[in-house]
Each structure stands twice: as C-alpha cells, then as structure tokens.
Amino acid sequence: MRLFENKKECFGCGACANICPKNAIFMMPDEQGFLYPKINEELCVNCNLCKMSCQIQNENEVKNDGAVKCYGFKNEDIIRMKSSSGGAYTAISDKILFQGGACYGSVFTDSNDVIFQKARTKCERDLFLGSKYVQSDIRNSYFDIGVELKNQERVLFTGTPCQVAGLKQFLKAKKISMEHLITIDLLCHGVPSPKLWKDYIRFLEKKNRGKVMGYSFRDKEHGWSGYHIKVEYDNGLVECDSREDLIFTSLFSMDLILRPTCYKCPYSCKERCGDITIGDYWGIHQVDQDFADEKGISLIIVNNKKGNQVMKDVLDNPLYTWKEYPYNYVSQPNLTYPTLKNLVTDLFWMQYRKKGFLWIVQKYSGYNNSFINRMERSIVFRIHSWRNKRREK
Ligand SMILES: Cc1cc2nc3c(=O)[nH]c(=O)nc-3n(C[C@H](O)[C@H](O)[C@H](O)COP(=O)(O)OP(=O)(O)OC[C@H]3O[C@@H](n4cnc5c(N)ncnc54)[C@H](O)[C@@H]3O)c2cc1C
Ligand code: SF4
C-alpha cells in the first residue's frame, strides 16, 4: 500500500491515520520533525479507506468557488490583546460555544508541543488564542469530530487550509454528514518545523536556566504590525524580543523552515476550503481610518452560504466593530500563490543535519553578529526579498 509517490506531496494531515480501522497507520516524524504516515503492512487489510481519505488522491474536492463577502473586524480591546489579529476567532467560537457546540483548535502542551484539542468552555477555548507558528499535530481530532457529528452535535474546526481539507476528505470517506460542521481556515504562510521549534525551546531553557511556561509569537504590548515575541519562564524571568527570542521567527521569515508542501501549496488561492477564512487585515488602515490602530484587525472572508449564515449571527453584536469591503481591498500574497522557497533551504537542512541547531542558528538567524555572518545573511535575505518582489510584479 502506497499513499504517495513523493513524500514531499504529503501535508501530514493525519486523515489516513484517523480513518484506518486496523490502526495500521502511525504518524512518524522525519529528520525535520514533520509527521508522515507509516503503514504497518502486517496489520493492513487493503480496505483502501486511507486512500479515500487522502487529499493528495482527491485533489480539490473540498474547495469552495470563491469569496462571498469580505469584512474588516475588531473585537473588544481586551480580546484583541490576547489574539493575533482582531479577535475574529473568539467572536465566532463564542457563538458556537453559546449554542452548545464543540470547538477544535491548537494549544501548547506543558512541554511546548503544538497539538489539536477540543474545547467546550470559554476557558478551554482561550488556550487556542494566539497563532503558534509551528505545524500542529491533529492527533485523533478527525476521528473524534466524526463521532460528534454522527451524534448531531455542532462542531467548529479551525486550522490551516490543508488541515480543513484533511478533515473534509476524512468525513467524505466515512460518509459522515457535514451539516453540523463549521470550518475556519487560516490564511496560511506555511508551517515551521516542530523539531526545530523544540530545539529552540531547549536552547532558550538552557540559556535562561528555566522552563518556558508561556510563549507568544504575537505579543501586542509594542504593537501589532511588527511581530513581537514574549517568553515567560518558571523562574520568574519574562523576556521580550531579546536576541535569543528572535531566532525562530527570523528563520521563519526567511522561509527556510516550512514543511516542503507549503512551498507548493494548492490552497494558496482564492478558492478556499473553509466556510470562513480569517487572517490579518494588513493595509486596511490606509483605506479606512476607523481601522488605524495597533491592537490588530482581522480579515474575514466568507466563502459559502453556511459561512454567511454563521457570520450574520456573529456580527449581530454591538461590542464588535466591522465593515464590509470589496474583495479587491485584500492584498494577501498567500491568496494568490504559495510562499517562495528560499534558494538555500536544502543547504540549510543539510547543514542542520550535519552540524546541528546552534551552528545553523549562528549562520542564518542573525544571532551571531560576526561580520562574515552578517554579510552572508544579508545577501541571502536580499536575494530572497528580490525574488519575492519580482514575483509580485
Ligand atoms: C502557521 C500559521 C500561518 C499563518 N499565516 C498567515 C498569513 O500568512 N497571513 C495572515 O493574514 N494570517 C496568517 N495566519 C493567521 C493569523 O496569524 C491569525 O491566526 C488569524 O488571523 C486569526 O487571528 P484571530 O485574532 O482571529 O484569532 P487568534 O486567537 O489569534 O487565532 C487563534 C486560532 O488560530 C488557531 N491556531 C493557532 N496556531 C495554530 C497552528 N499552528 N495550526 C493550526 N491552527 C492554529 C487556533 O486554534 C485558533 O483557532 C497564520 C496562522 C498560522 C497558525
Ligand atoms: S491523508 Fe494526509 S497525512 Fe495521510 S498521506 Fe494523505 S496528505 Fe499525507
């Protein structure tokens, strides 16, 4: 049994592992820490369900036709300060929880892995707030959602487009009705390596002699538009944007550490697979002064009738500020094409394998300030920016 010809095609959604009736598929990390399915041939009975649930084999079956509506959105300030953008996610999930539904989203575990979890209360849901720029492990979520939908329960699933596509394909293969399912896909630049993330957390913990208890990729104390990092340790230390803190986002922003599929992502387009898409509404302050602040503005794109009905209920709340805009006010690159692979990505991973985390960090992240390192990094950065700009034209 083979699920793909080339491993680089696999999104690591885990639909195949969730559907296998014999538990013959395990999601195993590769040398970059990304999960891929491994089939235990002795347990496999060739039922073909894994293939039917796989989005590679059933390309584009789960996409919508295109945007129906597009909004700029602000939640209350207290919520926005805890969220990465304008708190659209909290507004939508509040509604689902109020109606007695379950929400699935991503959390940091005690050991700082990023995984999917279910929430039934606001308290549990609040753990999902804030973007974690690491690929999140689906675990058994698709299976659990299938059980809930069969019991006619309302479920809100939020994840990257390939995770939403994985869920929908899984439900299709299991012939489970999606009537009570609402899906939100995130506008997605790509997901960084979980292995590099854990190396980095260990590095921070060693350097600061404490355990990382809280990590924010988008701390807003110093504004929304730059990405600010805040790290809290069990020894009482709280750091913001220190040289060490910036290592991971620096590698992320150079497009060196994404899952290989992200550089060829079929979901970087306007035909979305979620009922609703949410992201940052970059640039909206330039056309509308009502949205000119530094606490974060959400972009909400409604992709189909179901999404439209949900948003009608959500927006009917005087605590929120929102406006509808024409779709052409949106300039997000990942709605048009996938993230460009940095020319040195393969070299980066080869050097990581041979020389280790500290070596590549010193070479590529700007952590080591030696003249040669600064020059090399600046050249790599400029070439990548130039290629990105050329593509925009
Ligand atoms: C890996 C990644 C890449 C992104 N790239 C872009 C981009 O290029 N452009 C853009 O405009 N927006 C991007 N976003 C979305 C943006 O960062 C916000 O998550 C989104 O705007 C929602 O913000 P919010 O204020 O409504 O809610 P928040 O409270 O900030 O959003 C939290 C939601 O995001 C989910 N989430 C957090 N981390 C993950 C994860 N690792 N995997 C799956 N779900 C997760 C949570 O479960 C929750 O549902 C990205 C998000 C992620 C996770
Ligand atoms: S179902 Fe998902 S994890 Fe399994 S092979 Fe297909 S894309 Fe990869």
Ligand code: SF4
């Ligand atoms: S960029 Fe595409 S392949 Fe990568 S995580 Fe996002 S949706 Fe999945």
